Amino acid sequence: MSLSIKTPLIESLPLGRLNGTRIWMKMEAAQPSGSFKIRGIGYACEHHYGQGARRFISSSGGNAGLAVAYAGRKLNIPVIVVVPETTSERARNLLQLEGAQVVVHGEMWSEANQRALSLLTEQDAFLHPFDDPLLWQGHASMIDEVVAEGVNPDAVILSVGGGGLLAGVDEGLRRNGLDNVPIFAVETQGMASFNAALKAGKPVEVPTLTGVATSLGARQVCQQAFDLSKKRTITPVIVSDHEAVDACLSFLDDHHMLIEPACGASLAPLYGNKLNIESYKNVLVIVCGGSTATVNSLISFVG
Structure with missing residues (x-):
């Protein structure tokens, strides 16, 4: 499904x-x-889940992060979303509503993205917001x-x-x-x-x-x-x-x-x-x- x-x-x-x-x-x-975003990110999350990923990590406080959080909730997989300080309270609340752990880091997306990548372990899958053939x-x-x-x-x-x-x-x-x-x-x-x-x-x-x-x-x-x-x-x-x-x-x-x-x-x-x-x-x-x-x-x- x-x-x-x-x-x-x-x-x-x-x-x-x-x-x-x-x-x-x-x-x-x-x-x-x-x-x-849920089309590509959902497709990618299902792929990574099938490959054994047991946690999803993303670096978007917007639509991509929300798609990862939604996918994680539906697949019963924990999600960490790293967002920059500029991310609105509304966006952070929506991410938390989907059950994601929200980490705030850096002044811009590139800094948040570097932090997200630093959290990866062998059991994690990283979901890029836009640059991925699976998406x-x-x-x-x-x-x-x-x-x-x-x-x-x-x-x-x-x-x-x-x-x-x-x-x-x-x-x-x-x-x-x-x-x-x-x-x-x-x-x-x-x-x-x-x-x-x-x-x-x-x-x-x-x-x-x-x-x-x-x-x-x-x-x-x-x-x-x-x-x-x-x-x-x-x-x-x-x-x-x-x-x-x-x-x-x-x-x-x-x-x-x-x-x-x-x-x-x-x-x-x-x-x-x-x-x-x-x-x-x-x-x-x-x-x-x-x-x-x-x-x-x-x-x-x-x-």
């Missing part, structure tokens, strides 16, 4: 009207851990589900942070014979590590990460995400924090689901009618979710 669930595939009439085409939404925010294999299942419902997307829109979702969607498209489908990869201005990699011709570290879409906050995208830009058409798109948050609020009105700004980023170009996608017949947007978002946090940002 999979730790992730089959999520709804819903046509958005409001976004379709705005953009002059059919917009399909894969509602990954409906996953039990609150985001798409990409698990994430690909969302495309399997879309195709099984009779929708063959001719364009995909998604948010990109570290690149795990991008890599998984690419794998899902390829294994369903959709190798030539273009992808629009959306980031916010202060979190644009994928765009920086494209400009530099290789993955590079972004000096500083700023803004509200903290789940996109990988200082450097994984090599796989960059390599894919050489193999298929991937168009980088950058939106502002305000556009991302406004999209979250508009989406809440239109489709009655709360998502975080990192997910709102992928919807912002659609609400702003910025992509010129009228020539496509079936555009798929990955509504990736967001476990720690609150209505108050969104409203307080826009004032």
